[in-house]
Amino acid sequence: MYTLLSGFYKYVFQRDEYCILILGLDNAGKTTFLEQTKTKFCKNYKGMNLSKITTTVGLNIGTIDVGKARLMFWDLGGQEELQSLWDKYYAESHGVIYVIDSIDEARISESKKAFST
Ligand SMILES: Nc1nc2c(ncn2[C@@H]2O[C@H](COP(=O)(O)OP(=O)(O)OP(=O)(O)O)[C@@H](O)[C@H]2O)c(=O)[nH]1
Numbered sequence: 001m002y003t004l005l006s007g008f009y010k011y012v013f014q015r016d017e018y019c020i021l022i023l024g025l026d027n028a029g030k031t032t033f034l035e036q037t038k039t040k041f042c043k044n045y046k047g048m049n050l051s052k053i054t055t056t057v058g059l060n061i062g063t064i065d066v067g068k069a070r071l072m073f074w075d076l077g078g079q080e081e082l083q084s085l086w087d088k089y090y091a092e093s094h095g096v097i098y099v100i101d102s103i104d105e106a107r108i109s110e111s112k113k114a115f116s117t
């Protein structure tokens, strides 16, 4: 009976969790993208002043529930010395969003290199 009830509870209340990495060069707009996404999809989230966002040194985590799925976004720092940390997260992630500042043409090839490495 316990197994049946706990299975039913899990079916109704437990969400499938997916981890999504947000990668890209520094200044590409990763943290801004995450903030905008949270503002759009989290009902009670007021959103922060976008001009107050500073460069990410550690990790920003954003959680968004979509239907029965819980999406955990991991926004990492894009500075060159932080890029070596990206691959530490690959094993636990289900997907990657790679952000490119398309206006910053001078850094497109640098972005391509960081993506391929
Ligand atoms: N015009 C414009 N500016 C943007 C956009 N997205 C981000 N920015 C600006 O670009 C700058 C960098 O944005 P961040 O979101 O901090 O960039 P990031 O990729 O998180 O950078 P790191 O944390 O250093 O890796 C900020 O001044 C933002 O306001 C956009 O879509 N349009």
Ligand SMILES: [Mg+2]
Binding pocket: 030, 031, 032, 054, 055, 056, 075, 076, 077, 078
């Ligand atoms: Mg950032």
